[in-house]
Amino acid sequence: xxxxxxxxxxxxxxxxxxxxxxHGPVVGTTRKLYEKKLLDIMSKEKKQGNVKKPSSDKTxxxxxxxxxxxxxxxxxxxxxSFSDSPALCKLHKFSDKRPFADSDDSTAxxxxxxxGLFSRSRQIYSTEATYRNVSQSNPSPLTSSTASASRxxxxxxxxxxxxxxxxxxxxxxxMFAGFLYYIFTSMETPPKKHFEIKN
Amino acid sequence: xxxxxxKHKEFVAEPMGEKPVTALAGIGEALGGRLESKGxxxxxxxxxxxxxxxxxEELFRDWLKDxxxxxxxxxxxxxxxxxxxxxxxx
Numbered sequence: 001x002x003x004x005x006x007x008x009x010x011x012x013x014x015x016x017x018x019x020x021x022x023h024g025p026v027v028g029t030t031r032k033l034y035e036k037k038l039l040d041i042m043s044k045e046k047k048q049g050n051v052k053k054p055s056s057d058k059t060x061x062x063x064x065x066x067x068x069x070x071x072x073x074x075x076x077x078x079x080x081s082f083s084d085s086p087a088l089c090k091l092h093k094f095s096d097k098r099p100f101a102d103s104d105d106s107t108a109x110x111x112x113x114x115x116g117l118f119s120r121s122r123q124i125y126s127t128e129a130t131y132r133n134v135s136q137s138n139p140s141p142l143t144s145s146t147a148s149a150s151r152x153x154x155x156x157x158x159x160x161x162x163x164x165x166x167x168x169x170x171x172x173x174x175m176f177a178g179f180l181y182y183i184f185t186s187m188e189t190p191p192k193k194h195f196e197i198k199n
Numbered sequence: 200x201x202x203x204x205x206k207h208k209e210f211v212a213e214p215m216g217e218k219p220v221t222a223l224a225g226i227g228e229a230l231g232g233r234l235e236s237k238g239x240x241x242x243x244x245x246x247x248x249x250x251x252x253x254x255x256e257e258l259f260r261d262w263l264k265d266x267x268x269x270x271x272x273x274x275x276x277x278x279x280x281x282x283x284x285x286x287x288x289x
Contacts, residue, residue, distance in 0.1 A: 022253075022255055022257070022258065023253075023258065024252045024255070024258070025251060027251055029251065030248075030251055030252060030262070032265070033252075033258065033261060033262045033265060036261075036265065037261070
C-alpha cells in the first residue's frame with residue numbers, strides 16, 4: 001500500500017475496486033492516472049483519520065463555547081420578543097457551522113428557555129462532534145482560537161472577546177429602539193399641527 | 200454562440216484516419232506538442248486512450264489534464280469531440 005508503483009496491475013485494480021473508483025483496465029498509459037487517484041483518496045482518508053482525534057478533544061471545548069454563545073439569545077429574548085431565528089443566526093455566524101443550523105433551529109426554537117437551550121446545545125454539539133469528524137479541518141483553527149478565548153472569557157467575567165461584540169450588539173439594539181421611539185413620537189406631533197391648521 | 204467549434208464539427212464529420220492530434224477540438228499547438236512528446240502523436244492514439252478509460256468523462260479529463268496540462272474548457276472540448284465521434288463511427 002505504501003508504494004503503489006511497485007504493485008502489479010492486478011493489485012491496483014483491486015485497490016481501485018476497494019475505493020469504488022470508476023476505472024478501466026490498468027495499462028501502461030492509464031497506470032499513472034490510477035496511481036494518482038489512489039494516492040489522493042488515501043491521503044484524504046489519512047486526513048480524516050487525523051481530524052478525528054483532535055476534534056474529539058475540541059468538541060469538549062465546543063461545549064464550553066456554547067455556554068458563552070447562549071447569553072446572546074437570552075439577552076435578545078428578554079427585552080423585546082425578537083424571534084429566536086435571528087439570534088440563532090448570529091450564533092451560527094459566530095460558530096460558523098451552517099450545516100448544523102437546521103438541527104439547532106429545529107430543536108432549539110420550540111422552547112425558548114435558556115436552561116433548556118443549554119442542555120440541548122450540549123446534546124446537539126455532542127452529535128456534531130461526529131459531524132465534525134467528517135468535515136474538513138477548516139473549522140478546527142477557528143475552534144482552537146475561539147476555544148481559548150471562550151475559556152478566558154468564562155474565567156474572567158467582564159473582559160473577553162465574546163463580550164465586546166455582545167455590548168456592541170446591545171448598543172445597536174438600543175439605538176434601533178431609540179430610533180423607533182423617535183419615529184413614534186415624531187408621528188404624534190404632526191397630527192396636532194394638522195388639527196391646528198384645520199382650526 | 201455555437202456550443203461546438205468549427206474544429207469539432209470538422210472532426211466528427213468523418214473518420215479520423217491519420218489525422219494528427221492537433222485536429223482534435225481543444226487541442227492546439229502547445230497541447231498537441233506535449234501529447235506528441237508522450238507518444239500520442241495521432242488522434243487515434245488519443246482515441247485509444249479514451250476508449251481504454253471506458254469513455255468516462257472524469258477519467259479522460261483527469262488524464263488529459265495530467266498528460267498535457269489541458270484546462271477545463273480544453274478538456275471538455277476534447278472529450279465531447281471524441282465522444283461524438285464515437286457515437287457516430289464506433
